[in-house]
Amino acid sequence: DQQVKQNSPSLSVQEGRISILNCDYTNSMFDYFLWYKKYPAEGPTFLISISSIKDKNEDGRFTVFLNKSAKHLSLHIVPSQPGDSAVYFCAVRSGNTPLVFGKGTRLSVIA
């Protein structure tokens, strides 16, 4: 049973527009939430995170939103750039446990 779900396997967005990637989780004990970005033939790299005491964290063009009551996490990228084209993984953790990952969403930003 999947603890972390990314229901959209892929997403296409025009350059300059907003990209919104979504993630749902099942366990309310999760208290730290992350997004990783993965290019082909490379390992995932950390992008942005948020702890359960916050509902928003912003870093440049990237903003992560957390809705604890809905057990929902989203990543907003604005404006989207062609270099943002990659697979984005949502990851969650409880305390110091290993990260549990979603299956990823492939984002394509079209010039």
Place this chain on the structure above:
Amino acid sequence: DAGVIQSPRHEVTEMGQEVTLRCKPISGHNSLFWYRQTMMRGLELLIYFNNNVPIDDSGMPEDRFSAKMPNASFSTLKIQPSEPRDSAVYFCASRGAGVNNEQFFGPGTRLTVL
């Protein structure tokens, strides 16, 4: 820092052969993780170590899989005998001590078992 180092980057082998994947974590990190990525299952945790001690190996699919961490700077994941369904990308990651530290991933080993 060179980051997490994995070798080999690519491995092609025949069914029944032994395969050994290697990982060097980031210096000073005390946790090490082995993940497997497939199209069907995404990124699955296989096993992780804290301070060189295996903590949870419940993700290891079968007894054919084993992992060791003889010291803080080296870990291996072994598959013996290998099967075609083991074909995947295997990632090693490490993390430093601290509650909100992120995991840093290596570039992965792409394993193909014919």
